[in-house]
Amino acid sequence: MNTTMEQTLLQKAKDARAFSQAKYSHFKVGAALLTDANEIITGCNVESSSYSLTICAERVALTKALSEGKTKFKAIAIAAKDGEFCPPCGACRQLLFDYAPDLEIILTNGNQQQHYTIKELLPHAFEDSQLG
Numbered sequence: 001m002n003t004t005m006e007q008t009l010l011q012k013a014k015d016a017r018a019f020s021q022a023k024y025s026h027f028k029v030g031a032a033l034l035t036d037a038n039e040i041i042t043g044c045n046v047e048s049s050s051y052s053l054t055i056c057a058e059r060v061a062l063t064k065a066l067s068e069g070k071t072k073f074k075a076i077a078i079a080a081k082d083g084e085f086c087p088p089c090g091a092c093r094q095l096l097f098d099y100a101p102d103l104e105i106i107l108t109n110g111n112q113q114q115h116y117t118i119k120e121l122l123p124h125a126f127e128d129s130q131l132g
Protein backbone atom coordinates (compact mmCIF):
# COMPACT_ATOMS: atom_id res chain seq x y z
CA MET A 1 0.00 0.00 0.00
CA ASN A 2 1.31 3.47 -0.79
CA THR A 3 2.14 5.94 1.97
CA THR A 4 -0.74 8.29 1.19
CA MET A 5 -3.30 5.49 1.41
CA GLU A 6 -1.75 4.25 4.65
CA GLN A 7 -1.89 7.75 6.15
CA THR A 8 -5.54 8.08 5.09
CA LEU A 9 -6.41 4.70 6.60
CA LEU A 10 -4.66 5.56 9.86
CA GLN A 11 -6.43 8.89 10.10
CA LYS A 12 -9.82 7.23 9.49
CA ALA A 13 -9.11 4.73 12.30
CA LYS A 14 -8.20 7.57 14.66
CA ASP A 15 -11.32 9.52 13.66
CA ALA A 16 -13.56 6.45 14.17
CA ARG A 17 -12.30 6.17 17.76
CA ALA A 18 -14.24 9.35 18.55
CA PHE A 19 -17.50 7.41 18.09
CA SER A 20 -16.46 4.60 20.44
CA GLN A 21 -19.18 3.49 22.87
CA ALA A 22 -16.91 2.45 25.73
CA LYS A 23 -18.70 3.59 28.86
CA TYR A 24 -17.71 0.47 30.81
CA SER A 25 -14.03 0.05 29.96
CA HIS A 26 -13.32 3.63 28.81
CA PHE A 27 -10.98 2.00 26.29
CA LYS A 28 -11.78 3.63 22.96
CA VAL A 29 -10.84 1.84 19.75
CA GLY A 30 -11.22 2.84 16.12
CA ALA A 31 -10.66 0.72 13.03
CA ALA A 32 -10.59 1.43 9.30
CA LEU A 33 -10.91 -1.39 6.80
CA LEU A 34 -9.67 -0.95 3.22
CA THR A 35 -11.53 -2.83 0.48
CA ASP A 36 -10.01 -4.08 -2.75
CA ALA A 37 -11.75 -1.14 -4.45
CA ASN A 38 -9.95 1.26 -2.10
CA GLU A 39 -13.10 2.10 -0.14
CA ILE A 40 -12.69 2.62 3.59
CA ILE A 41 -15.21 1.28 6.09
CA THR A 42 -14.77 2.37 9.69
CA GLY A 43 -15.79 0.86 13.01
CA CYS A 44 -15.53 1.57 16.71
CA ASN A 45 -16.04 -0.63 19.73
CA VAL A 46 -19.60 -0.85 21.03
CA GLU A 47 -19.94 -2.02 24.62
CA SER A 48 -22.90 -3.54 26.46
CA SER A 49 -23.97 -3.60 30.11
CA SER A 50 -23.92 -7.36 29.54
CA TYR A 51 -20.17 -7.16 29.00
CA SER A 52 -19.72 -10.23 26.81
CA LEU A 53 -22.01 -8.70 24.17
CA THR A 54 -19.41 -6.01 23.50
CA ILE A 55 -18.26 -5.82 19.90
CA CYS A 56 -14.72 -4.74 19.00
CA ALA A 57 -14.02 -1.97 16.51
CA GLU A 58 -12.53 -4.42 14.01
CA ARG A 59 -15.62 -6.63 13.92
CA VAL A 60 -17.91 -3.62 13.65
CA ALA A 61 -15.94 -2.45 10.59
CA LEU A 62 -15.91 -5.93 9.07
CA THR A 63 -19.62 -6.61 9.57
CA LYS A 64 -20.56 -3.15 8.34
CA ALA A 65 -18.59 -3.80 5.14
CA LEU A 66 -19.95 -7.32 4.59
CA SER A 67 -23.51 -6.12 5.17
CA GLU A 68 -23.02 -3.59 2.38
CA GLY A 69 -21.83 -6.26 -0.04
CA LYS A 70 -18.14 -5.41 0.30
CA THR A 71 -16.38 -8.74 0.60
CA LYS A 72 -12.72 -8.29 -0.40
CA PHE A 73 -10.27 -6.53 1.87
CA LYS A 74 -6.63 -5.47 1.69
CA ALA A 75 -5.85 -3.90 5.06
CA ILE A 76 -7.16 -2.73 8.41
CA ALA A 77 -5.78 0.05 10.60
CA ILE A 78 -6.42 0.02 14.36
CA ALA A 79 -6.05 2.96 16.74
CA ALA A 80 -6.64 3.01 20.48
CA LYS A 81 -4.86 4.89 23.28
CA ASP A 82 -2.15 7.34 22.27
CA GLY A 83 1.21 5.82 23.14
CA GLU A 84 -0.03 2.21 22.99
CA PHE A 85 -0.49 -0.27 20.17
CA CYS A 86 -3.75 -2.26 20.23
CA PRO A 87 -3.44 -5.66 18.58
CA PRO A 88 -6.75 -7.31 17.62
CA CYS A 89 -8.26 -9.80 20.08
CA GLY A 90 -8.44 -13.51 19.29
CA ALA A 91 -12.08 -13.42 18.18
CA CYS A 92 -11.35 -10.58 15.74
CA ARG A 93 -8.30 -12.38 14.39
CA GLN A 94 -10.42 -15.42 13.53
CA LEU A 95 -13.15 -13.40 11.83
CA LEU A 96 -10.65 -11.24 9.92
CA PHE A 97 -8.84 -14.40 8.77
CA ASP A 98 -12.15 -16.01 7.69
CA TYR A 99 -12.96 -13.11 5.37
CA ALA A 100 -9.50 -11.81 4.45
CA PRO A 101 -6.73 -14.42 4.82
CA ASP A 102 -4.16 -12.10 3.23
CA LEU A 103 -5.11 -9.04 5.25
CA GLU A 104 -2.45 -6.51 6.25
CA ILE A 105 -2.86 -5.15 9.77
CA ILE A 106 -1.52 -1.74 10.70
CA LEU A 107 -1.42 -0.73 14.35
CA THR A 108 -0.74 2.82 15.42
CA ASN A 109 0.14 4.24 18.81
CA GLY A 110 -0.56 7.73 17.56
CA ASN A 111 2.71 8.47 15.84
CA GLN A 112 4.40 5.12 15.12
CA GLN A 113 3.13 2.14 13.20
CA GLN A 114 3.51 -1.65 13.42
CA HIS A 115 2.75 -3.84 10.39
CA TYR A 116 1.59 -7.46 10.47
CA THR A 117 -0.29 -9.90 8.32
CA ILE A 118 -3.29 -11.75 9.70
CA LYS A 119 -1.38 -15.01 9.11
CA GLU A 120 1.39 -13.78 11.41
CA LEU A 121 -1.13 -12.91 14.11
CA LEU A 122 -3.13 -16.13 13.73
CA PRO A 123 -0.75 -18.94 12.77
CA HIS A 124 -2.19 -22.43 12.21
CA ALA A 125 -5.66 -20.93 11.93
CA PHE A 126 -8.84 -22.94 11.82
CA GLU A 127 -10.24 -22.38 8.36
CA ASP A 128 -13.32 -23.15 6.32
CA SER A 129 -11.61 -25.92 4.29
CA GLN A 130 -11.62 -28.01 7.46
CA LEU A 131 -15.40 -28.01 7.50
CA GLY A 132 -15.36 -30.35 4.51
Ligand code: THU
Binds near residue numbers: 022044046047055
Ligand atom coordinates in the same frame (compact mmCIF):
# COMPACT_ATOMS: atom_id res chain seq x y z
N1 THU B 1 -11.38 -3.77 21.86
C1 THU B 1 -11.47 -3.47 20.53
O1 THU B 1 -12.40 -2.80 20.09
N2 THU B 1 -10.50 -3.94 19.71
C2 THU B 1 -9.38 -4.62 20.13
O2 THU B 1 -8.54 -4.94 19.32
C3 THU B 1 -9.21 -4.93 21.54
C4 THU B 1 -10.33 -4.58 22.43
C5 THU B 1 -12.39 -3.19 22.76
C6 THU B 1 -13.38 -4.14 23.35
C7 THU B 1 -13.79 -3.40 24.60
O3 THU B 1 -14.79 -2.48 24.27
C8 THU B 1 -12.56 -2.63 25.01
O4 THU B 1 -11.74 -2.58 23.85
C9 THU B 1 -11.79 -3.25 26.15
O5 THU B 1 -11.53 -4.59 25.92
